[in-house]
Amino acid sequence: MKNLNLGILAHVDAGKTSLTERLLHTAGIIGELGSVDDGSTQTDTLALERARGITIKAAVVSFALGDVTVNLIDTPGHPDFIAEVERALGVLDGAVLVLSAVEGVQAQTRVLMRTLRRLGIPVLLFVNKLDRRGADPGRVFREVTAKLTPSAIAMDPMDLDQVIDLLATLDEGFLTEYLTAPDAFTPPRLRAELTVKVAEGLAHPVYFGSAITGAGIDALRDGIENLLPAGESAVDGPLSGTVFKVERAPGGEKIAYVRLFSGSVSVREKVPLGDGEGKVTAISVFENGSAVPSGSVGAGRIAKLSGLDVRVGDMLGARTRGWEGLFSPPTLATVVSPVRPSDRGPLHQALTRLAEQDPLIGLRHDEVRQETSVSLYGEVQKEVIQATLADEYGLGVTFSETTTICVEHVSGTGSAAELIGKAPNPFLATVGLRVGPGSPGSGISFRLEVELGSMPYSFVKAVEETVKETLREGLHGWEVLDCVVTMTHSGYYARQSHAHGTFDKSMSSTAGDFRDLTPLVLMAALREAGTTVHEPMHRFVLQAPADTLGPVTALLTQARAVPRTTVTKAGTAELEGEIPAVKTHEVHRFLPSATRGEGTMETAFHGYRPVRGAAPTRSRTDHNPLNRKEYLLHVLRRV
CATH class of the missing domain: 3.30.70.870 (Elongation Factor G (Translational Gtpase), domain 3)
Structure with missing residues (x-):
């Protein structure tokens, strides 16, 4: 059978977990529908999930759909748990994005759809809660085309004229062929053409229904089975898999949730993990609603592997794709x-x-x-x-x-060096470093102006690793982002031994000398270069009655927000701009009173901005290489 790793995603309270329950019930996996309100759903197993009626941890459950085995991954909808969604996206073949027919497109819906489209993940949309008072599927579909994707197409039934229009918009070759021989495009062929565009992440079918009543579920199941592509897998290829979730067994043993992209794994097999390896002691695969023991697992599947000392994000074998940096960092x-x-x-x-x-x-x-x-x-x-x-x-x-x-950015260029055998350097190492700003988003770049063979590679590696570790705390205690560090000087004492072959540490350089000296040199160079502290910013879209614009503007000013545009239409004012992340909670709290309860605000991470006024500092957790005396007391127990 083919395998489809399917994510269910949504803004909180759109009915995502209820849809998961309905799909499992329709597939015969559960005999009775669970309730989010009652805390009896299949995938919300944590006590807090059941108590609050929200999904916190991604959960995996499997069911058969025709000749496709679907591994369904229920993800959190609350923005506080976006990191859990981020990890799931790295292992998906397709997704169903759930919207409420009452609330429509919401803040998290936009964030999720932007990310899915950027990754090219095929997406079906399901407009849920048609049974609710206030449901307006027509309005929601218009919002989808305006705010999420212009390539949305309503399904059940599929309007062939709309399919033709959409395909013609997406593919000039189709348009030319259709104008030449329109009779050749029968309904089955049009559906086949649409399937290709869905698989490419270009077309987005929209279904309407209710997870509670079951309306529209059969059409959605048909779309999942026939429009979403099964995962490509190379069982005979080199091992490659991603750890996207880690949990602990009752005895404390780690259990890794792994998506295999290629190759296979068997029980008692040793598998490569980064620079080391681990031995798999047990395997469970997902079948018919539960995890069952298995002797092996092949590419395209999701499995639970025991015996491996791993963290979320680790790779088994060769790296293929991951999820790093899909969403904003925690602020x-x-x-x-x-x-x-x-x-x-x-x-x-x-x-x-x-x-x-x-x-x-x-x-x-x-x-x-x-x-x-x-x-x-x-x-x-x-x-x-x-x-x-x-x-x-x-x-x-x-x-x-x-x-x-906050974070720090390097302001200029600075350099420093300490030479072996020359005061005040107490270490058997020569290290010279130059620090300068890097391009936005480039991270920490380490370069060499010394010959790689001028000293053992392990010493160079020790400097590089220490540089990246030290820059987690800059001049003000915040992590330093996007800079270039160049090694300009190097030197060491070769290994010395006594007459009987005993190693003489007092006369021989070790990697430890380079690790201990590097922070002093790096921070001296950084002090010369200087840094500026930046605070995280959010982009906001605020809507409120036009006659409350005065109080709203005052509220934003107090929160240090900077409105960029203000548009008033049909009695509603819409403001877009930037606001410090730390102030978003304050605006959310006071917005109802400023707008008679009618104001709404969506926010999303929008990078960093230099802090105005005195730069905030954070206490250091290292040995403070900015203070030579304090640092040497910690490292050498002497000055």
Whole structure:
């Protein structure tokens, strides 16, 4: 059978999990529909998911649809858990994007559709909740074509004239052929042509119905089976797979959810993992609604593998595709503190385990203050972390006030060097570095102006790795983004031994010398170059009654927002602009009172902007290479 790894995505409360339940019920996987409100759905298994009626963790369940095995991945809809969606997108063959027939296109709907189209993932749209009062499928379809994709086409029934118009718009070759021989394009051929454009991510069929009543589900199932392409797989190719989820078995063993793009894996087989390898001790594959043990798994499938020491994002074998950077990074942070001071150690260990499952948690430990902070997308994540720590680890925690995560950009060019055997350098290494700004989005680029063979490669690698690690905290304590670091000087003492072959560390350079010296040289160069602190910004679209424009403008001014455009039409004012990420919660909180409850605001990450006024600082968690005396006391236990 063919395999289709299908994602169900939506803005929160559009009915995504209810649609998953209906698809499973129609396929005969469950005998009775679960309820989100009652906490009885198949894919929401966490206690907090059932209590709040939202999806927090992506869940996988399988069912057969004709000759296709569908691995259905139910993803979170709340924007606080966008990282979970991001990981799922890296393993999908197709997606169903769910909209509410009442609320229509919402903020998260736009974000998801933009990303799906950018990745070229085939998408079907399902307008749900036709049974609800206020449902207006015509209005929602117009919103879809205006705000999501101009290549939407209503299905069930399929209007052949609309299909012809759409195909002619998308493909000049089709238009030429159709004008020459229109009778050759029978309904089956038109559907085949549409199927090709859907698979290419260019055409987007739209279905209408209700997950609760079952209306429109048969047509959607037909679209899933016949319009979405099954995943390409090369079972005989080299091993390549992506870990998109990690959970722990009751005994503490890691279980990795892996999508295999090529090759196969068997129980007791050793598989390459980055620079090392791991041995698979058990395999489960998804069949008919549950995970069942299997001796092996091949390309195109999703499986649960035990025995591997992995994190989310790790690759098995060769790298193919992933999900890094699809959405904005988390822009908020909070300090997590144990209710009982004696739990500081267990809390750090528990948070480290959670970071294995979610790399964007961004764990950061301050040894001096004995504080651990985590990164956040929003306040709801605090509840999830708190509930998880209580339920799984028996730890009670509190949180500090949420703060903004800033970044630093290099302002100019700076250089520094310390030579081996010359004061005040106490290390057996020569390191010279030049630091300069890089292009936006380029990350940290490490270059050489010394000959690669002038010293052991392990020493060069030690400098490069230390540079990237050190730049996690710049002059003001924030991560330094987008810069070029060039190694300009190098030198070392060759390995020395005593007469009996005993290694003499006091006269021989080691990688440790380069790791210890690099932060001092790098930060000296960075201090000469200078950095500016940037805060995260959101782009906003705010709609409100035109007669409330005064109070709305005052609210935005107080929040340091910068409106770029203001358009008034039919009694409604629409403002677009930029706002500091830290202020979005404040505007959301006060907007109802400023607009008689009629105002709405959508926001999305829009990069960084230099901070106005005094630059905020963040306490350091390293040994502070900006202070030579303090640094050497930590590293050498002497000055």
